[in-house]
Amino acid sequence: MDAKFLSLALPGVQALSPYEPGKPIEELQRELGLSEIVKLASNESPLGCGPAALKAAGATLNELARYPDGSGFGLKQALSLKLNVDTDCLTLGNGSNDVLELVARAFLSPEHEALFSEHAFAVYPLVTQAIGARAVVSPARDWGHDLEAMAARISLRTRVIFIANPNNPTGTWIDCETLEHFLDGVPATTLVVLDEAYFEYVAEPNYPDGVGLLPRYPNLIVTRTFSKAYGLAGLRVGYGVSSPEVADLLNRVRQPFNVNSVALAAATAALADSEHLAASVAANQVGMAQLVAGCQTLGLSYIPSAGNFLTVDVGHSGRTIYQALLEKGVIVRPIEAYGMPQHLRISVGLKTENMRFLQALEVVLKERVC
Ligand SMILES: *Cc1c(COP(=O)(O)O)cnc(C)c1O
Numbered sequence: 001m002d003a004k005f006l007s008l009a010l011p012g013v014q015a016l017s018p019y020e021p022g023k024p025i026e027e028l029q030r031e032l033g034l035s036e037i038v039k040l041a042s043n044e045s046p047l048g049c050g051p052a053a054l055k056a057a058g059a060t061l062n063e064l065a066r067y068p069d070g071s072g073f074g075l076k077q078a079l080s081l082k083l084n085v086d087t088d089c090l091t092l093g094n095g096s097n098d099v100l101e102l103v104a105r106a107f108l109s110p111e112h113e114a115l116f117s118e119h120a121f122a123v124y125p126l127v128t129q130a131i132g133a134r135a136v137v138s139p140a141r142d143w144g145h146d147l148e149a150m151a152a153r154i155s156l157r158t159r160v161i162f163i164a165n166p167n168n169p170t171g172t173w174i175d176c177e178t179l180e181h182f183l184d185g186v187p188a189t190t191l192v193v194l195d196e197a198y199f200e201y202v203a204e205p206n207y208p209d210g211v212g213l214l215p216r217y218p219n220l221i222v223t224r225t226f227s228k229a230y231g232l233a234g235l236r237v238g239y240g241v242s243s244p245e246v247a248d249l250l251n252r253v254r255q256p257f258n259v260n261s262v263a264l265a266a267a268t269a270a271l272a273d274s275e276h277l278a279a280s281v282a283a284n285q286v287g288m289a290q291l292v293a294g295c296q297t298l299g300l301s302y303i304p305s306a307g308n309f310l311t312v313d314v315g316h317s318g319r320t321i322y323q324a325l326l327e328k329g330v331i332v333r334p335i336e337a338y339g340m341p342q343h344l345r346i347s348v349g350l351k352t353e354n355m356r357f358l359q360a361l362e363v364v365l366k367e368r369v370c
Contacts, residue, residue, distance in 0.1 A: 012129030019122055023331050032327065038356045039331040040347040043168065043198075043309050045231035047283055047350075049266065050276025053232060056269035057262045068261035075259075075268045079239060082271055083211050089241050091250040094258045096197055096225040096238025101127045102250045103160060103193055103221060103240075108133035112159040117145045119170050119338050121195060124162040133159075143303050143311075143340075144172030147182040154190060161186065164195040165210070166202060169335045169345040171305025175206040183217050191246070193221045197238075198307040200229035200277060201284055207306065211241050218243045221250075226263075228308060229280050230270045235263035284308045287348035294358035298365065309347045311335070314361075316368055318344045324367070328360040 006014055022041030029037060049057075072092040080087045093099035104127035108114055114128040118140040128135045136158070138150040145163060154161070166173040179194075186192055194210040210222035225238035237259050240250060270276070291310045295302045302312040314321045318341055322334040333345040346357060 010130070010132045012132050012135075016126060016129050017337065019126060020337060022333055023326070025331070028326060028329070028331060032329070034329045037329045037331065038349065038353045040349045040353060040357055041331045041333045041345075042233070043228060043307070043347045044233050045229060045280050045308070046287070046348070046353060047231060047276070047280050049231040050270060050273045050279075052273040052276070053230070053266040053270040057235070057266040060261050060265045063261060066261070068257050068259060068264055070256045072259055072264055075237075075239075075264050075271075078268045078271045083241060085211060085214070085241055086244065088244040089214070089247050091240040091242070091247050091254065092259045092264075093223075093238045093240065093254075094260075094263075095227060095236040096195070096223040096240070097123050098236075098254075098258055099221075099223045099238055099240040099250070100124070100162070100193065100195070101130075102253050103191065104128055104131045104133070105253045106249045107159050107191055110134075111157065113155060113157045114160045114162060115150060115153055115158050116162040117150060117167070119143055119167070119340060120145070120162065121164045121168050122337065128160075140170075142172070143170040145174055147174065147178055151182060151185050154186065158187075158190050161190060161192045162195065163192065164197070165208070166198050166306040168197065168307065169309070169311055169333070169338055169340070169343075170303050171307045171309060171311055172303060173202065173204060173207060173306040175204075176208040177206070179208045180213070183213070183220065186219065188219055191219050191221060192217070193223060195223050197223070197225045197228055199224055201281055201308050202306045203281075203285070204306055214241060214243070218246075221246060226267045226270060229277055229284075230267070231276075231280060232263070232266055232270060235260070235266055237263040237267045283350070284348050287351065287354050290351065290354045291346060291348060291358070294354070294361075298358070298362055303343075309345050311340070311343050311345045313342050314344055314365070315342060316365075318342055321361070321364055321368070324364040325357075325360050328364065330357050330360045332357065 110132040227233035
């Protein structure tokens with residue numbers, strides 16, 4: 001491409017590479033003419049959304065000419081009851097990524113730094129650099145966040161710290177004690193975003209509930225989403241929980257109708273459907289055990305994961321194995337952009353999907369070795 005405008009973009013934008021989403025099923029169908037495709041690439045719920053959410057979504061379709069409720073009243077009421085926080089602590093987003101961007105827009109400028117870990121979620125550099133702020137990347141330890149190393153990198157310019165717990169794409173998680181010790185040392189003028197996109201899946205007894213920490217840490221912003229365990233990724237809805245003052249600032253920079261009416265209705269219904277949520281979480285545990293056992297059988301090492309995905313060291317170029325799997329109709333995620341060129345991230349699917357992946361991987365690895 002002839003670069004006519006590159007030099008006109010913000011320096012941080014020039015330095016970004018475009019986010020690579022999981023390959024859509026239809027795209028692979030077009031390319032290969034395959035019909036039976038398994039996609040385990042975007043940490044989507046294999047059970048889909050629940051019947052209550054689907055019904056609520058459908059009921060809004062007669063009103064599509066109307067703008068959504070820009071205040072998200074119903075969903076905020078439901079979240080307030082569920083989380084035991086006041087509604088003025090809530091910020092609704094077009095996905096929780098939207099909330100991450102609101103944080104950057106409200107609090108970062110070119111004089112500021114955002115701090116996050118190596119191998120952390122790709123949206124942190126994206127929202128930081130898009131605003132012209134400096135991204136400071138702290139080295140990981142055993143693929144996970146090294147909060148001591150991060151604490152050592154906090155400067156007077158550090159305005160926002162992003163922490164994913166558990167982290168995507170590594171699945172690593174931080175326990176209560178480690179997190180609280182870190183938060184105790186963060187200056188009151190530095191905001192900490194605790195990204196809990198996989199909160200509902202985590203079964204570890206010592207896993208912190210960020211919302212419960214808010215009364216002690218007014219500089220904390222917790223983000224969660226309906227995209228993962230609730231199975232509503234296509235509708236784009238997530239939220240932030242923070243002090244009312246921070247929520248007020250985030251809501252000032254929010255687009256007035258950032259969450260659409262179908263998403264508001266479906267998310268409100270999904271929140272009440274604890275049965276479907278429990279089914280998603282249970283299916284994930286079974287599928288995770290299957291993937292772990294399969295990788296052990298193949299002699300592959302993996303990073304123990306608290307989320308709905310498993311990141312596996314395939315011992316070769318992850319991109320090459322990814323391509324070979326595509327040819328067998330299996331879409332997973334190469335993660336060299338996260339500094340992990342030998343790993344692939346596999347979302348936990350249904351039993352048959354996980355099996356298709358494991359069988360395809362076994363064949364592909366054999367072909368590589370010969
Ligand atoms: C998937 C994910 C999100 C959020 O996605 P949305 O669909 O925008 O809510 C946020 N953080 C992490 C770490 C994720 O993996």
